[in-house]
Amino acid sequence: xxxxxxxxxxxxxxxxxxxxxxxxxxxxxxxxxxxxxxxxxxxxxxxxxxxxxxxxxxxxxxxxxxxxxxxxxxxxxxxxxxxxxxxxxxxxxxxxxxxxxxxxxxxxxxxxxxxxxxxxxxxxxxxxxxxxxxxxxxxxxxxxxxxxxxxxxxxxxxxxxxxxxxxxxxxxxxxxxxxxxxxxxxxxxxxxxxxxxxxxxxxxxxxxxxxxxxxxxxxxxxxxxxxxxxxxxxxxxxxxxxxxxxxxxxxxxxxxxxxxxxxxxxxxxxxxxxxxxxxxxxxxxxxxxxxxxxxxxxxxxxxxxxxxxxxxxxxxxxxxxxxxxxxxxxxxxxxxxxxxxxxxxxxxxxxxxxxxxxxxxxxxxxxxxxxxxxxxxxxxxxxxxxxxxxxxxxxxxxxxxxxxxxxxxxxxxxxxxxxxxxxxxxxxxxxxxxxx
Amino acid sequence: xxxxxxxxxxxxxxxxxxxxxxxxxxxxxxxxxxxxxxxxxxxxxxxxxxxxxxxxxxxxxxxxxxxxxxxxxxxxxxxxxxxxxxxxxxxxxxxxxxxxxxxxxxxxxxxxxxxxxxxxxxxxxxxxxxxxxxxxxxxxxxxxxxxxxxxxxxxxxxxxxxxxxxxxxxxxxxxxxxxxxxxxxxxxxxxxxxxxxxxxxxxxxxxxxxxxxxxxxxxxxxxxxxxxxxxxxxxxxxxxxxxxxxxxxxxxxxxxxxxxxxxxxxxxxxxxxxxxxxxxxxxxxxxxxxxxxxxxxxxxxxxxxxxxxxxxxxxxxxxxxxxxxxxxxxxxxxxxxxxxxxxxxxxxxxxxxxxxxxxxxxxxxxxxxxxxxxxxxxxxxxxxxxxxxxxxxxxxxxxxxxxxxxxxxxxxxxxxxxxxxxxxxxxxxxxxxxxxxxxxxxxxxxxxxxxxxxxxxxxxxxxxxxxxxxxxxxxxxx
Numbered sequence: 001x002x003x004x005x006x007x008x009x010x011x012x013x014x015x016x017x018x019x020x021x022x023x024x025x026x027x028x029x030x031x032x033x034x035x036x037x038x039x040x041x042x043x044x045x046x047x048x049x050x051x052x053x054x055x056x057x058x059x060x061x062x063x064x065x066x067x068x069x070x071x072x073x074x075x076x077x078x079x080x081x082x083x084x085x086x087x088x089x090x091x092x093x094x095x096x097x098x099x100x101x102x103x104x105x106x107x108x109x110x111x112x113x114x115x116x117x118x119x120x121x122x123x124x125x126x127x128x129x130x131x132x133x134x135x136x137x138x139x140x141x142x143x144x145x146x147x148x149x150x151x152x153x154x155x156x157x158x159x160x161x162x163x164x165x166x167x168x169x170x171x172x173x174x175x176x177x178x179x180x181x182x183x184x185x186x187x188x189x190x191x192x193x194x195x196x197x198x199x200x201x202x203x204x205x206x207x208x209x210x211x212x213x214x215x216x217x218x219x220x221x222x223x224x225x226x227x228x229x230x231x232x233x234x235x236x237x238x239x240x241x242x243x244x245x246x247x248x249x250x251x252x253x254x255x256x257x258x259x260x261x262x263x264x265x266x267x268x269x270x271x272x273x274x275x276x277x278x279x280x281x282x283x284x285x286x287x288x289x290x291x292x293x294x295x296x297x298x299x300x301x302x303x304x305x306x307x308x309x310x311x312x313x314x315x316x317x318x319x320x321x322x323x324x325x326x327x328x329x330x331x332x333x334x335x336x337x338x339x340x341x342x343x344x345x346x347x348x349x350x351x352x353x354x355x356x357x358x359x360x361x362x363x364x365x366x367x368x369x370x371x372x373x374x375x376x377x378x379x380x381x382x383x384x385x386x387x388x389x390x391x392x393x394x395x396x397x398x399x400x401x402x403x404x405x406x407x408x409x410x411x412x413x414x415x416x417x418x419x420x421x422x423x424x425x426x427x428x429x430x431x432x433x434x435x436x
Numbered sequence: 437x438x439x440x441x442x443x444x445x446x447x448x449x450x451x452x453x454x455x456x457x458x459x460x461x462x463x464x465x466x467x468x469x470x471x472x473x474x475x476x477x478x479x480x481x482x483x484x485x486x487x488x489x490x491x492x493x494x495x496x497x498x499x500x501x502x503x504x505x506x507x508x509x510x511x512x513x514x515x516x517x518x519x520x521x522x523x524x525x526x527x528x529x530x531x532x533x534x535x536x537x538x539x540x541x542x543x544x545x546x547x548x549x550x551x552x553x554x555x556x557x558x559x560x561x562x563x564x565x566x567x568x569x570x571x572x573x574x575x576x577x578x579x580x581x582x583x584x585x586x587x588x589x590x591x592x593x594x595x596x597x598x599x600x601x602x603x604x605x606x607x608x609x610x611x612x613x614x615x616x617x618x619x620x621x622x623x624x625x626x627x628x629x630x631x632x633x634x635x636x637x638x639x640x641x642x643x644x645x646x647x648x649x650x651x652x653x654x655x656x657x658x659x660x661x662x663x664x665x666x667x668x669x670x671x672x673x674x675x676x677x678x679x680x681x682x683x684x685x686x687x688x689x690x691x692x693x694x695x696x697x698x699x700x701x702x703x704x705x706x707x708x709x710x711x712x713x714x715x716x717x718x719x720x721x722x723x724x725x726x727x728x729x730x731x732x733x734x735x736x737x738x739x740x741x742x743x744x745x746x747x748x749x750x751x752x753x754x755x756x757x758x759x760x761x762x763x764x765x766x767x768x769x770x771x772x773x774x775x776x777x778x779x780x781x782x783x784x785x786x787x788x789x790x791x792x793x794x795x796x797x798x799x800x801x802x803x804x805x806x807x808x809x810x811x812x813x814x815x816x817x818x819x820x821x822x823x824x825x826x827x828x829x830x831x832x833x834x835x836x837x838x839x840x841x842x843x844x845x846x847x848x849x850x851x852x853x854x855x856x857x858x859x860x861x862x863x864x865x866x867x868x869x870x871x872x873x874x875x876x877x878x879x880x881x882x883x884x885x886x887x888x889x890x891x892x893x894x895x896x897x898x899x900x901x902x903x904x905x906x907x908x909x910x911x912x913x914x
Contacts, residue, residue, distance in 0.1 A: 021770035021822065026468045026763045027509040031549070031572040040481075040527045041455075042463035042508070051462055066459045085699045086766030 020057060023050045023088045029080035034362050034380050035073055043070050046080035046090050053097045068106035071097045073376070075369055076239060077362035078333040091334070099241035119237050123200055124245050126231050130175060133204035137171035164371050169405045172207035177228055179207075180214050184224040191221035191312060193262040195299075197276070199269050199401075200232035206401045212428040213268045213303055219431050220312045225260045235275030239367055250279055254292050264306055265299040268424050270330035270400035271367070276300045277335065302331060303424050304399060308340035315432045319350040323426070324393040326384070326407065327360040328400030341399060341423055348430060354391040358383070363398075365406035378413075381406060385414040396420045437477040437520060441498045445478060445522065448490045453481040464523040467508040467515045468570070470773050471821055472856055474904035476503065476517035481528050485642050489609040491524065492640070495886040496608070503888050504636040506547065506578030509570040511762075511774055512855030514582060514635045516904050518890050524640060526577050532556055533643070539617050541600060542646045546577025553646075563651040565592035568851070569759040577641050583633030585851030587755065590809035591683040591717075592649075594851065596632045601645030604631060607638070607882035615645060635853050636888045638881055652717035655683070656727045657751035660739035661708035665689070665792070668710035669785030671737045672808045675714070676781060678733065680726050684715035685809030686758050691818075692805040695764040700757045705741055712739075712808065713758055715751065758805075762816060765803045769818040772803075773830055775858075777841040778850030781811040790840040791815045798833035800826070812850035838864070854892045856904060862893060 029046040030036055036045035043052065049070055055061035071094060078091045101107065102115075122132050139145055149162065176198050194217055198210045217224050233253055234246035253276075257265060267273035280297035283289040301309070325345060331337040338360070345353055364370055364380030384407065388396055396407055396418050408420045446454040455461075456478040466473040477500070482488045495502050501521035508515055517523050529547035536542065537560055544553060551572040554564050567586035568574055574584070580602070585594040601615030615621065615628035631638060662668040668687060675682065688696070688711045697704040704711065716726040727744065734742050745751055766772045779787045788804065791813065795802040806813035815837055817830040838848050838861050848854075848861045863871055871893055878895065879885070885895050890903045 018770065021820075022766065024468075024470060024763060024766045024770070024772055025466050026766075027507055027570060027573050028760070028763050030507060031551070040525075040530075041460070043459055045463075048463040051466070052459055055462055061458055061462065064457075064459065066457055070459070085696075085760035085763035087699065 019089055019092060020050070020054045022086060023047065024086055025051070026086075028085060029083050029090075032079040032083040032361075034075060034077065034079070034364075035376070038376065038379060044073060046084075049074060049097075050088070050090065050093060053093050056097070056100070063100060063104050063106070065106050067097075068101045068104060071101050073373065075329075075362050075364070075366040075380075077329040077366060079329065079360060079362065082333045082336070082360070095239060095241060099243070102241050115240065119240060119242055120245055123232055123236055124249065126200065126229075129200055129232075130204060133171045133175070136168075137173070140170060163374060167370055167405070167409050169201070169205040169401070171205055174207060176203050176207035176210035180210065180226045182226055182228050184214070184218065184222075184226070186218065186221050186223060189221060190223045192223070192264060192310065194222045194264045194266050194306075195225040195227075195257055195260065195262045197233065197265060197267045197269070197272055198226060198230060199267075199272050200236075202269050202272075202401055206404070206422075209268055209401065209422045209425055212422065213266065213424040216303070216424055216428045216431060217266065219428075219433055220314070221434075223262070225262055227256045227259070230256050233272045233275050235271045236367065238275060239271075247282065250275075250282065250293075251289060254279065254289060254296055257296055258292050263299065264301050265296065266301055266303055266306055268303045268399070268422060270302065270328040270335070271402070273300055273302045274330040274334040302335065302337055302340075302399065304331075304341035304344050305335075305337050307344045307427075314347075314427075315434065316348055316350075316430050317432055319348070319430055321350065321395060322352045322354055322391075322393045323395040323397050324354045324356040324388065324391040325359060326356060326363060326388070326396055326398040326403060328398055328403045329360075329362050329366070331399050332360045341397075344427070345397065345423065348427070351430070354393045356391055357387045359387075361387075363403050363406050363410070365400075365402040367402065370406055377406075381410045382414060385410040385416050388418060389414075389416045394418055395426065397423050397426055399423055437500050437522075441494070441500060442478060444494055444498070445480060445491065448487055448494070449480045449482050453483060455479040464505070464508070464525070465517060467505070467510045467513065469511050469513040469516065469855070469857055470771050471827070472513045472516050472904045474517050474519070476521050476523040479523045479525060481525050483528075485603075485605060485611055488524070488605045488640050488642065489611065491522075492605055492607060492887070493609040496884050499884075499886075501886050501889055502640070504577075504581070504640050506575035506581075507549070507570070507573050509574045510578060510582060510853065510855065511776075512582075512635075512849065512853040512857045513904065514853050514855040514888070514891055515578070516856060518888075518904065519902050526640075527575065529577075529642070530575075535560060535562075535648075536617070537562075540648050540650075541617050542648055544576050544644050544646060546575060546580070546641050546644060548576045550574055550576055550579055557648050558651060561651050562648045564598065564646060564648050566595045566598060569762060571759070576644055576646070580632055580641060580644055581634065581636045582853040583851070585807070585810070585812065587684045587686060587758065587807065589807060589812070589851070590685055591681045596629060598647045599628060599632050599644065600647050602628050602631050602641060603643035604639040604641045607884075607887045611642075612639065617645065633853070635855060635891050637878060637891055639887060652683070653719045654723045654746065655715055655717040655748065655751060656723055656744060656746045657754055658714045658716075658727065658730060658734075658745075659741070659743045659754060660712050660714075660734045661705050661741045662710040662712070662737070662739055663708065665710050665788055666785060667737045667739070668712055669788055669808075671712060671733055671739065672784060673782070674733045674737065675730060676809070678729055680716070680729055682714050682726070682730070682809060683717045684713065684755075685807070686713040686805070687711070687808035687813075688713070688758065688761065688805040689803060691768070691801070691803035692761050692765060692816075695767050695803065696757050696761055698767050699760055699764045700753075702753060702757060704757075708741070713754055715755075761805045762814065765816050765818060768801070768803075769820055771819045771821040771827070773817040773819060773834070774814055774852075775816075775834055775837065776806070776812060776814055776850045776852045777837050777846060777848060778810065778812040779841050779844045779846030781809070783844040783846065784808060784811050784813075786844060787811070787813060787841060787846070791837060794833040794836045794840075797836065798829045800829050800833050802833065807850075810850065811846070835861075856891060859891075859893060
């Protein structure tokens with residue numbers, strides 16, 4: 001093979017060559033990779049992709065169209081990291097490779113512009129996100145969407161757009177930052193001092209989950225700090241290779257959450273929790289932020305992690321319900337939170353938890369994957385829905401907004417009768433207020 | 437390979453099953469073996485026996501080589517491409533064709549993943565015992581070609597004990613069918629057993645008939661830790677002398693214990709010098725009696741932290757941890773060279789000492805673990821392929837280990853195969869008449885030496901072209 005110039009930038013994002021060298025190509029990851037399972041091609045496997053990234057980084061291979069396709073074909077679910085006994089940091093490598101791909105000419109200028117606009121202009125600014133979400137809300141609720149779909153006009157823009165439109169989460173009528181108080185102080189004794197991340201998309205699309213989380217914390221006797229001016233945590237940008245914006249947002253968030261004293265920073269979105277736990281590592285050499293970042297990361301807890309570890313006293317209403325639990329990748333594989341949610345749910349009397357086959361297998365949501373790689377995402381979703389159907393459970397519980405919307409959509413599309421809820425929502429319904 | 441030949445290959449298997457981009461070639465240039473790699477000229481996924489037959493005939497007439505491949509988890513380089521070769525990948529042949537509950541057999545395609553077959557037959561209360569460490573990934577075809585072993589070899593044997601029939605496309609394109617559902621069959625040469633372990637050098641396996649057995653009713657899993665290596669070896673000897681046959685008797689040294697604990701975080705004691713993982717299974721009270729004797733032997737040999745469980749999920753956590761040993765050792769260093777020197781069981785403690793001696797003598801870090809009950813050790817050198825001096829020391833250490841194993845009446849490989857990695861040592865075990873016989877068989881079946889040439893041994897005078905080189909050899913060459 002001919003020689004190419006080593007991709008310095010790729011190596012620049014990665015800490016050092018050791019990250020690339022750590023994979024011993026034993027193949028233990030193959031069984032857990034949803035894309036390898038679909039194609040049975042080594043290039044669609046973690047092991048194959050690592051070899052490709054290594055070759056491009058070291059200048060042994062050009063950054064080709066196939067390379068670009070493969071990097072974007074990956075779900076970045078990181079199931080391979082859970083399976084890897086050697087502890088290879090696959091996610092780090094593939095995210096670095098995506099930066100290279102985005103900067104290459106294998107991505108069309110239009111696609112680049114749309115992506116940049118969506119991430120930088122829309123999600124990157126809290127004000128803009130709210131304006132766009134409001135517009136989307138009017139579109140979804142004032143009959144325009146219905147007209148476009150029933151008349152078939154939407155199909156003019158391509159069948160995919162119509163499907164994507166159906167897949168988009170419904171914008172909440174009221175955004176959570178408009179009704180959650182910045183400071184909440186329990187009337188009786190303060191059991192825990194907490195802060196709550198309301199997120200960017202969670203705030204506008206899943207305001208009810210934020211409300212449920214807030215209420216649940218109230219019922220436990222938590223003091224809750226919910227800053228109004230909190231921004232996106234930056235995880236969306238980092239996973240899409242825009243580290244500059246990611247780090248800018250992260251610093252803003254650290255500033256906002258360093259203003260008050262609390263012991264736990266509660267997250268109800270798997271991706272956000274995972275990324276905030278990484279702040280300590282990301283800013284470890286930043287003279288200004290290292291200490292604050294470390295401090296913040298150490299306090300971050302997923303709501304189920306918090307409930308499992310602290311085991312606060314809860315009074316349950318009597319229920320009789322069957323449910324099953326789907327592991328969000330960013331909980332199970334990135335944060336290694338697997339047992340905690342199950343423990344919390346198993347404590348609820350009358351809630352019969354039915355184990356889900358392949359519960360840690362990605363549902364195909366994967367950020368914007370279900371839009372960009374729609375067809376593949378639907379194949380993966382189909383597998384998930386069949387496993388859910390086999391449980392016969394009436395409720396699917398999962399701790400990430402992306403998974404909630406994807407599985408809701410899957411229930412309609414593949415005709416599975418089940419309600420999909422966040423653990424905080426389910427618990428808030430079942431847990432009683434304490435008599436005061 | 438010229439483009440006309442490539443076009444013919446493509447024509448046989450179809451566009452959707454032919455790949456020759458640089459990316460795909462790179463992704464099939466390696467298997468699980470450290471240090472060896474070479475690019476194939478193309479990668480194909482044939483769809484049926486007939487396509488394979490046509491490809492094989494074309495290889496003979498057009499003069500290219502075929503390297504068969506399953507999941508690519510092998511550890512001796514058996515599926516690494518050679519010069520002027522195509523990789524013939526069988527992973528899409530992944531159907532279990534029949535589970536015969538009257539005869540307790542299963543017909544499978546070679547690309548069926550071992551662990552998936554085990555789960556499927558367990559639904560009928562049946563059991564397929566061979567369990568190589570990579571069982572969730574590796575394929576039955578690869579297991580048969582390499583006569584794979586595993587953790588349960590001690591009581592249940594290895595892959596060869598479960599192969600009842602094979603269908604294989606021969607190097608001349610004919611389809612060979614050998615064996616069948618008969619428990620007894622002595623008609624002619626035993627070709628079936630001869631194909632098992634031939635490392636893909638005699639043809640391309642397309643269908644396999646496996647023996648399955650009833651699943652043992654009860655299993656008790658025990659772990660014990662020792663402050664001295666010699667105590668763990670003595671425990672193994674005592675258990676064998678007590679005429680107990682555990683279904684599993686695994687040994688791990690301190691380095692391995694720590695790497696596994698880093699990965700699994702299941703609370704293994706980090707300061708123990710050795711750990712034994714023992715499983716007894718069977719029916720009724722006999723299992724408890726065996727377990728009680730094993731425990732008394734633990735006590736006699738000063739074992740600490742003894743844990744006993746008959747809960748399947750708890751046992752599985754321990755076994756899964758053990759199966760991750762090889763890869764977990766890569767936490768310490770980027771290159772892990774794993775070998776599988778095997779000695780008669782009575783020599784196990786001597787062999788353990790020799791491994792320690794090798795590490796000291798050649799100044800390398802060696803993690804040691806393995807199937808103690810089989811005398812099959814997996815000394816694993818923790819090194820870095822980017823450091824040629826380190827790699828050289830590792831090779832000298834292994835040469836020492838192999839020589840010591842042979843002196844003790846042992847062998848250079850218990851279950852990984854010879855492939856490329858152990859070719860140079862084969863003569864010392866098989867002897868010249870042995871190797872000559874192998875070569876004669878190979879050349880009589882594969883006249884043009886086109887099926888996985890250069891593996892196990894080299895045929896002279898015909899040159900196989902340049903074989904995959906070890907990294908340092910390439911650098912020396914330049």
